[in-house]
Amino acid sequence: MMTKNKHPLSLYVHVPFCNHICFYCDFSHVLTNPKTIQDWLSALKREYEEKKIAHDLKTIYIGGGTPSALDVDTLEAFLSLFDSHIKEIEEYTIEVNPESITKEKVECFLRHGINRISMGMQTSNDALLKEIGRTHTFEQTKQAMRLLKEVGFTNISLDLMYSLPKQTMEDLVASVHEAIKLEPTHISIYSLTIEENTVFGKKGVKPLEEDLEADMYFKILELLPQYGYQQYEISNFSLPGYESKHNLCYWNYEDFYGLGCGASGKENNIRYDKPSVLNAYLKNPLACTSIEESKEEQTFNAFMMGLRKKEGIYLPSFEQTDIQSLFGERINDLIHEGLLERNQDYLRCTKEGLPILNTILVRLLD
Ligand code: SF4
Incomplete structure (x- = not known):
């Protein structure tokens, strides 16, 4: 395998809080609550201090959950933790939802060196947004996009979903066109999968027919390049030069630090998962389960990730x-x-x- 860096050059931090639960979601998350959030922040500080993360990181990715659901004071304290790592940073991303960003929060992102936003648009159809349990409208996505650009963000990725219940091909095409009009630099696409432990799974909601799902995927593949968005990974498209450096670290099977409840990481052929249940994490923020990969597993996993890239x-x-x-x-x-x-x-x-x-x-x- 390729020679590796002495230490990871990428950091993933998981923020496990959301203001609501989307009907399809099975990520690690809990509803926002001020007391729990302060306990989480204390636990995260302890984990961060023990971890001794290298200072010369190239990428940081703050994912969730919904990082933008934190209030501005908490965001300030949280993002300050990583200030000493941003001197050589090339890409610093935070995930946001359209309904939970404000000018103060966006300015706070910029102050702490964040230079890339990943926003969950999902679809431009408000009825479909409601159907999947999102609490924002498409108008809010447009307003959020305007705000991000006004404050100075130039690298913004949008998430789009397809194969949603009741979604038609016309809906999908309209969503893709509306997304393009917002001029993001990057678009990630996700097909709805229904897991048993989600609201949809419990309600017995059925996915769209496989043929229609495949047709939708091919339609996106046909549309996005017409507007300059090149596919560089199975589900990711970007304008030239705007491929996600952090996600390429995963697909190149490089090491990365994982920090926070619900995070995973990989260092020196050891993959690890932090507790995904918040109470377990609060009790012991240093706990994690880890597996050392054999040479065979490393090769297979590197193939599995690498073949995702175009x-x-x-x-x-x-x-x-x-x-x-x-x-x-x-x-x-x-x-x-x-x-x-x-x-x-x-x-x-x-x-x-x-x-x-x-x-x-x-x-x-x-
Ligand atoms: S999809 Fe995102 S915003 Fe919705 S519940 Fe899951 S983590 Fe939270």
Whole structure:
């Protein structure tokens, strides 16, 4: 495998609070409550102090939950924790929801060195937003976008969802066009999956037909490049130069620190998960479960993540014997079937292969 840096150059921090629960969500989150938030912040400070994170980070990603659901004083105290890491920072992202940002919060982001925003738009159709349990309207997304730009943010990513209950192809096309009109630099797309432990799962809501879901994915693939958004990962598109550096660290299978209730990290071939239940985290913010990956697991996981990228994986970073012993003839079989292809030193999914990446991975693991 490729030579690694001495320590991770990326940090993920999880903020587990939301103001409401979306009907499809199975992320680690709890409803906002001022007392719990202060306890969480104290626990996070303790974890941060013990962790000894390197100062020369290249990327930080504050995800959730809904980081923008914190009030401005809490955000100030929370973001101050990372001030000493931003001297060499290239990309510093925070996730926000349109209904929970204010001018004071956005100015606070900027003061602490944040230079990229990831906002959950999901769809431009207000009835569909309601249907999936979002509490904002599309008008609020437009206002939030205006505010972010006025305050000075130039790198803004929007999340769009497809295959929503009752969503039609016309709805989807309208949402994509409305998103483009807002001129984000990056667009991430998510197909609705219904997990058992979500509101939708408990209500027995059924996903759209698989064929329609696939048609929607291909429609997005057709539309976004027409407006300059190039696909660089199975679900991610950007204007040139605006690919997410932090997420590329995951897809390149590099190490990253994970901090906070519900976070995961990977350091020196050890993957770890912080407690996802807030009470457990508050009791012991240093607790985590970890697994040391074998060489085989590292190779497979690096393939699994790398094949998500349109450019694929850089083969010289792997030992040929590792690839041969792990995958045998299966890579060649998939190449013959037109699902994988070699392009100089890269192995990547073909146009036909990328949408069925999971099937390819199951075959590779067989
Ligand atoms: S989708 Fe996001 S905002 Fe909605 S409940 Fe989940 S984490 Fe919170």
